[in-house]
Amino acid sequence: MPPETPLDLRRLRQFVAVTEASSLASAAATLFVSQQALSTAMRQLETDLDVALFDRSGRRMRLTAAGDELYQGARPLLAGAEQLAEQVRATAIGSEHAFVVGHSPAISGEEVFDLITRTHSEHPGASITARQMFPGDMRTQLFDGTIDLGVRRGVQTPSDLAAAVIDYHRVRIAVAADHPLADRSEVSIADLADFEIVVWSPPHHSYYTDFLVSLCRRSGFEPRLVVNPIQGTPPMTAVIGSLRCAFVTDPAGPGLSGRVAVVDFDAPPLAPVQALWLPHTASAVRDAILNGPDRTLSPGL
Structure with a gap:
């Protein structure tokens, strides 16, 4: 694919739908397009990338290794594009984005507040909401834009999210x-x-x-x-x-x-605090939380 030819986000959304559907016909019905049009779109996407994304030798279309690689990166890319579009629309009408931090029960409200105060010097008027949730819900809510940052006890990074250990707390x-x-x-x-x-x-x-x-x-x-x-x-x-x-x-x-x-x-013992966020997104408030004052121990130590 020539360097000046970007991925077509519309085709990428269709590709995700085909991958997650039980059949091409089912994906076409979900997208309100004909099966022929969807099949043509998938062929065009393969032409754009100059790779085979599907193995069509059986009764069902199965992803090739290249197709699986595209699928793993497609969802965070699409979610990032959707959030960027939402932020642009909010900016156009002068609406302030309320930044939402989701935290697991293992991170107390006081500890989340301590993280949030990292933003005060650079963004004193930022609107920030803290919301407790189970760690298993963070990935879904990051993708659908319900939260902007997830905070939990952990070190393992999901393959489709960005992550960093941003603090340690004394147990x-x-x-x-x-x-x-x-x-x-x-x-x-x-x-x-x-x-x-x-x-x-x-x-x-x-x-x-x-x-x-x-x-x-x-x-x-x-x-x-x-x-x-x-x-x-x-x-x-x-x-x-x-x-x-x-x-x-x-x-x-x-x-x-x-x-x-x-x-x-x-x-x-010291327990890590891990932040999770959606790749392909930008946020000054998030950067302030992630890059706050260097601390290896919380103030209570």
């Missing part, structure tokens, strides 16, 4: 005020071996859960995990009225009006 343990560990100034992770540990997702469903399990295993025991049946509340609430423990990043000391004690570890 502590929360217990009920009458728990045997509540009066300790420090505990070791091995001290938790006799108690159930509350998590918010099962192992292998959450990087953060897997991270916490690995801390326990390195301390010589297999943790007894309990998935919290109440979602959406601060992590320390999970231990009230029980002998259970919960890993938290809240400051050490009493919490929840004295009903909970947050205790330091003698060798404090």
